[in-house]
Amino acid sequence: MDRFTVSLEEELLARFDAHIRDRGYANRSEAVRDILRRTLEAERLEAEEGDCVACFSYVYDHGARELSRRLTETAHAHHGLTLSTLHVHLDHDTCMEAAILHGPAAEVRRYADAVAAETGVRHGSLNAVPVDGAHPHHPRD
Ligand code: NI
Known part of the structure; x- marks a missing residue:
């Protein structure tokens, strides 16, 4: 493992340490690794490469x-993207759905954007994980 030194303003470091406490990280390195992975994976998905599994x-x-x-x-x-869908009736008028999707990241992103853009849809949130080489079982397989 390589090491590197990071310089931070006091205020940013204080916020970072509070974040580490809140999330229960063992140390700063663990938190930095997590943040880096998230950022790089999000960037890769933005670039629309490879497959992903997403909620x-x-x-x-x-x-x-x-x-x-x-x-x-x-x-x-x-x-073709949907592995499973969960539907919950939240109250008289409101439904929540959570779909587990698998497929090309670009297609998954397009589907999520299309749903989130519908009038009346709120809190659309896509959490995608790159899975090159993995082959989750689709229900119809
Ligand atoms: Ni419902």
């Missing part, structure tokens, strides 16, 4: 005009 979650109003139908159409248009 895409969002909240929507099932009563919003035509929204449920449009979401179903979008999901079917990208059916």
Whole structure:
């Protein structure tokens, strides 16, 4: 393992140490490694290379005009990406869905963007993990 020295302003270092405490990291190196990995992986996914497995979650109003139908159409248009979907009725009007997706990062990103852009969809959040070479079992396989 290589070492390097980082210079930080006092205030930034104090915030970083608070972050380390909050997250329960054993030490600064562990936290820096995690932040670096996250940043580099996000960058790679932005560059749309390779495959990923992702959890895409969002909240929507099932009563919003035509929204449920449009979401179903979008999901079917990208059916090859979905490994599993969890639907929870949060309250009278609101549903939450969490979909586990697998496929080319660019396609996964496009699908998530299309859903998140629908009027009435809120809190769209995509958490993607690069998985080159992994072959998760699709339910229909
Ligand atoms: Ni529902």
